[in-house]
Protein backbone atom coordinates (compact mmCIF):
# COMPACT_ATOMS: atom_id res chain seq x y z
CA UNK A 1 0.00 0.00 0.00
CA UNK A 2 1.24 3.50 -0.86
CA UNK A 3 0.98 6.22 1.68
CA UNK A 4 1.52 9.77 0.47
CA UNK A 5 4.78 11.09 1.84
CA UNK A 6 4.87 14.65 3.14
CA UNK A 7 8.20 15.23 1.31
CA UNK A 8 6.56 14.08 -1.93
CA UNK A 9 4.45 17.20 -2.01
CA UNK A 10 7.43 19.42 -1.30
CA UNK A 11 9.45 17.84 -4.12
CA UNK A 12 6.56 18.28 -6.53
CA UNK A 13 6.26 21.93 -5.53
CA UNK A 14 9.99 22.53 -5.98
CA UNK A 15 9.90 20.80 -9.35
CA UNK A 16 6.99 22.98 -10.39
CA UNK A 17 8.76 26.15 -9.26
CA UNK A 18 11.88 25.10 -11.13
CA UNK A 19 9.82 24.55 -14.25
CA UNK A 20 8.15 27.93 -13.90
CA UNK A 21 11.57 29.58 -13.46
CA UNK A 22 12.94 27.76 -16.46
CA UNK A 23 9.97 28.79 -18.56
CA UNK A 24 10.53 32.37 -17.45
CA UNK A 25 14.15 32.32 -18.54
CA UNK A 26 13.22 30.72 -21.83
CA UNK A 27 10.69 33.46 -22.52
CA UNK A 28 13.29 36.09 -21.71
CA UNK A 29 15.37 34.84 -24.57
CA UNK A 30 13.17 35.98 -27.44
CA UNK A 31 14.85 36.73 -30.69
CA UNK A 32 13.77 37.81 -34.10
CA UNK A 33 13.92 36.05 -37.36
CA UNK A 34 12.85 37.75 -40.56
CA UNK A 35 11.87 35.87 -43.66
CA UNK A 36 11.63 37.65 -46.96
CA UNK A 37 9.39 36.44 -49.69
CA UNK A 38 7.95 37.42 -53.03
CA UNK A 39 4.63 39.14 -52.71
CA UNK A 40 2.25 37.39 -55.08
CA UNK A 41 -0.75 39.32 -53.93
CA UNK A 42 -0.94 42.33 -56.24
CA UNK A 43 -4.56 43.17 -55.82
CA UNK A 44 -4.69 43.85 -52.11
CA UNK A 45 -3.81 47.24 -50.71
CA UNK A 46 -0.77 48.05 -48.66
CA UNK A 47 -1.16 49.91 -45.41
CA UNK A 48 1.24 52.75 -44.61
CA UNK A 49 1.48 53.86 -41.00
CA UNK A 50 2.68 57.39 -40.52
CA UNK A 51 3.63 59.46 -37.49
CA UNK A 52 5.70 62.48 -38.48
CA UNK A 53 6.09 65.87 -36.82
CA UNK A 54 6.98 68.85 -39.00
CA UNK A 55 8.17 72.19 -37.60
CA UNK A 56 5.33 74.14 -39.21
CA UNK A 57 1.81 74.97 -38.14
CA UNK A 58 -0.89 72.51 -39.18
CA UNK A 59 -2.81 75.06 -41.22
CA UNK A 60 0.28 75.53 -43.39
CA UNK A 61 1.06 71.93 -44.26
CA UNK A 62 -0.62 69.18 -46.21
CA UNK A 63 0.23 65.54 -46.73
CA UNK A 64 -0.90 63.24 -49.46
CA UNK A 65 0.06 60.32 -51.61
CA UNK A 66 0.36 60.12 -55.35
CA UNK A 67 0.89 56.78 -56.99
CA UNK A 68 2.45 55.89 -60.32
CA UNK A 69 -0.74 56.68 -62.17
CA UNK A 70 -0.77 60.11 -60.49
CA UNK A 71 -3.98 59.20 -58.77
CA UNK A 72 -4.21 60.94 -55.47
CA UNK A 73 -5.00 58.66 -52.58
CA UNK A 74 -7.58 60.17 -50.29
CA UNK A 75 -5.85 60.67 -47.02
CA UNK A 76 -8.87 60.54 -44.73
CA UNK A 77 -7.04 58.35 -42.27
CA UNK A 78 -4.47 61.05 -41.58
CA UNK A 79 -4.85 63.49 -38.72
CA UNK A 80 -3.16 66.82 -38.15
CA UNK A 81 -2.45 67.67 -34.56
CA UNK A 82 -0.82 70.92 -33.35
CA UNK A 83 2.12 70.04 -31.11
CA UNK A 84 5.45 71.35 -29.84
CA UNK A 85 8.42 70.39 -31.92
CA UNK A 86 10.85 70.13 -29.03
CA UNK A 87 10.44 67.02 -26.95
CA UNK A 88 10.49 66.99 -23.16
CA UNK A 89 13.42 65.10 -21.57
CA UNK A 90 11.24 62.06 -20.93
CA UNK A 91 9.93 61.99 -24.50
CA UNK A 92 13.45 62.47 -25.79
CA UNK A 93 14.55 59.37 -23.93
CA UNK A 94 11.76 57.37 -25.52
CA UNK A 95 12.77 58.77 -28.87
CA UNK A 96 16.45 57.96 -28.36
CA UNK A 97 15.52 54.34 -27.80
CA UNK A 98 14.03 54.25 -31.25
CA UNK A 99 17.00 55.92 -32.79
CA UNK A 100 19.23 53.21 -31.39
CA UNK A 101 18.16 50.48 -33.75
CA UNK A 102 20.46 48.06 -32.02
CA UNK A 103 18.05 48.17 -29.12
CA UNK A 104 15.38 46.52 -31.23
CA UNK A 105 15.38 43.29 -29.28
CA UNK A 106 15.32 44.98 -25.89
CA UNK A 107 12.47 47.18 -26.98
CA UNK A 108 10.50 44.33 -28.45
CA UNK A 109 10.75 42.46 -25.19
CA UNK A 110 9.67 45.45 -23.15
CA UNK A 111 6.66 45.75 -25.43
CA UNK A 112 5.82 42.12 -24.79
CA UNK A 113 5.76 43.15 -21.16
CA UNK A 114 3.32 45.93 -21.91
CA UNK A 115 5.53 49.02 -22.27
CA UNK A 116 4.05 51.97 -24.23
CA UNK A 117 4.51 51.84 -28.00
CA UNK A 118 3.58 55.45 -28.71
CA UNK A 119 5.39 58.64 -27.82
CA UNK A 120 4.56 59.33 -24.16
CA UNK A 121 2.39 62.42 -23.66
CA UNK A 122 4.07 65.65 -22.71
CA UNK A 123 4.57 66.07 -19.01
CA UNK A 124 3.74 69.50 -17.63
CA UNK A 125 2.56 72.47 -19.67
CA UNK A 126 4.64 74.77 -21.81
CA UNK A 127 3.91 78.40 -22.53
CA UNK A 128 5.10 78.64 -26.17
CA UNK A 129 2.55 78.30 -28.96
CA UNK A 130 2.03 74.93 -30.65
CA UNK A 131 4.09 75.72 -33.71
CA UNK A 132 4.62 72.22 -35.09
CA UNK A 133 2.27 69.73 -36.65
CA UNK A 134 2.11 66.04 -35.97
CA UNK A 135 0.79 64.19 -38.99
CA UNK A 136 -0.29 60.73 -38.06
CA UNK A 137 -2.56 57.93 -39.14
CA UNK A 138 -2.63 55.35 -41.86
CA UNK A 139 -3.43 55.14 -45.55
CA UNK A 140 -4.10 52.20 -47.85
CA UNK A 141 -2.29 52.38 -51.18
CA UNK A 142 -1.93 50.23 -54.27
CA UNK A 143 1.21 48.14 -54.45
CA UNK A 144 2.84 50.31 -57.08
CA UNK A 145 5.53 52.96 -56.88
CA UNK A 146 4.32 56.22 -55.48
CA UNK A 147 5.21 59.09 -53.28
CA UNK A 148 4.01 60.31 -49.97
CA UNK A 149 4.77 63.96 -49.49
CA UNK A 150 4.31 66.60 -46.89
CA UNK A 151 4.55 70.11 -48.21
CA UNK A 152 3.33 73.65 -47.71
CA UNK A 153 -0.38 74.11 -48.40
CA UNK A 154 -3.35 71.82 -48.31
CA UNK A 155 -3.64 69.42 -51.24
CA UNK A 156 -6.50 69.83 -53.72
CA UNK A 157 -7.41 67.68 -56.67
CA UNK A 158 -8.53 68.87 -60.00
CA UNK A 159 -9.19 66.88 -63.17
CA UNK A 160 -5.66 67.27 -64.48
CA UNK A 161 -3.74 66.45 -61.37
CA UNK A 162 -3.22 67.83 -57.94
CA UNK A 163 -1.75 70.90 -56.32
CA UNK A 164 -1.03 72.40 -52.96
CA UNK A 165 -2.47 75.81 -52.20
CA UNK A 166 0.35 77.75 -50.61
CA UNK A 167 -0.39 81.30 -51.73
CA UNK A 168 -1.00 82.69 -48.26
CA UNK A 169 1.87 81.02 -46.50
CA UNK A 170 4.84 83.30 -45.95
CA UNK A 171 8.18 81.96 -47.05
CA UNK A 172 9.59 82.78 -43.60
CA UNK A 173 7.42 80.11 -42.04
CA UNK A 174 8.81 77.36 -44.28
CA UNK A 175 10.61 74.90 -42.04
CA UNK A 176 10.85 71.32 -43.15
CA UNK A 177 12.68 70.18 -40.02
CA UNK A 178 10.93 67.01 -39.04
CA UNK A 179 10.97 64.00 -36.83
CA UNK A 180 9.77 60.58 -37.88
CA UNK A 181 8.41 58.77 -34.86
CA UNK A 182 7.01 55.97 -36.91
CA UNK A 183 6.88 54.99 -40.56
CA UNK A 184 5.98 51.46 -41.45
CA UNK A 185 4.26 49.36 -44.05
CA UNK A 186 1.67 46.67 -43.43
CA UNK A 187 -0.06 45.87 -40.18
CA UNK A 188 1.57 47.53 -37.21
CA UNK A 189 3.64 45.28 -34.99
CA UNK A 190 4.22 46.92 -31.62
CA UNK A 191 7.84 47.23 -30.62
CA UNK A 192 9.34 46.83 -34.08
CA UNK A 193 11.69 49.65 -35.02
CA UNK A 194 11.47 50.45 -38.69
CA UNK A 195 14.41 51.91 -40.65
CA UNK A 196 13.23 55.52 -40.46
CA UNK A 197 11.78 55.43 -36.94
CA UNK A 198 13.53 57.90 -34.69
CA UNK A 199 14.99 60.00 -37.51
CA UNK A 200 15.18 63.70 -36.80
CA UNK A 201 16.32 66.26 -39.36
CA UNK A 202 16.75 69.88 -38.38
CA UNK A 203 17.44 72.62 -40.88
CA UNK A 204 18.17 76.29 -40.37
CA UNK A 205 17.32 77.11 -43.98
CA UNK A 206 13.80 77.86 -45.19
CA UNK A 207 14.62 76.30 -48.53
CA UNK A 208 15.72 72.89 -47.37
CA UNK A 209 13.76 69.95 -48.68
CA UNK A 210 14.16 66.35 -47.53
CA UNK A 211 13.60 63.22 -49.55
CA UNK A 212 13.77 59.59 -48.54
CA UNK A 213 13.64 56.70 -50.97
CA UNK A 214 12.24 53.48 -49.64
CA UNK A 215 11.89 50.05 -51.17
CA UNK A 216 9.36 47.85 -49.48
CA UNK A 217 10.07 44.14 -49.35
CA UNK A 218 7.42 41.75 -48.03
CA UNK A 219 8.70 40.29 -44.79
CA UNK A 220 7.33 37.78 -42.36
CA UNK A 221 8.30 38.03 -38.76
CA UNK A 222 8.42 34.89 -36.67
CA UNK A 223 9.29 35.12 -33.03
CA UNK A 224 10.33 32.05 -31.16
CA UNK A 225 12.26 31.15 -28.08
CA UNK A 226 15.16 28.82 -28.30
CA UNK A 227 16.17 26.62 -25.41
CA UNK A 228 19.57 25.01 -25.21
CA UNK A 229 18.25 21.94 -26.90
CA UNK A 230 17.12 24.06 -29.79
CA UNK A 231 13.43 23.65 -29.11
CA UNK A 232 11.17 26.42 -30.23
CA UNK A 233 8.27 27.75 -28.31
CA UNK A 234 6.12 30.06 -30.39
CA UNK A 235 5.21 33.31 -28.71
CA UNK A 236 1.95 34.91 -29.73
CA UNK A 237 2.35 38.48 -30.85
Ligand SMILES: *[C@@H]1O[C@H](CO)[C@@H](O)[C@H](O)[C@H]1NC(C)=O
Pocket residue numbers: 055085086174175176177202203204205206
Ligand atom coordinates in the same frame (compact mmCIF):
# COMPACT_ATOMS: atom_id res chain seq x y z
C1 LIG B 1 12.95 74.97 -37.75
O1 LIG B 1 12.53 74.47 -36.51
C2 LIG B 1 13.55 73.89 -35.72
C3 LIG B 1 12.90 73.32 -34.47
O2 LIG B 1 12.09 74.22 -33.83
C4 LIG B 1 14.63 74.93 -35.42
O3 LIG B 1 15.67 74.35 -34.67
C5 LIG B 1 15.16 75.46 -36.74
O4 LIG B 1 16.12 76.49 -36.51
C6 LIG B 1 14.03 76.00 -37.60
N1 LIG B 1 14.55 76.36 -38.90
C7 LIG B 1 14.19 77.47 -39.52
C8 LIG B 1 14.69 77.64 -40.89
O5 LIG B 1 13.48 78.32 -39.02
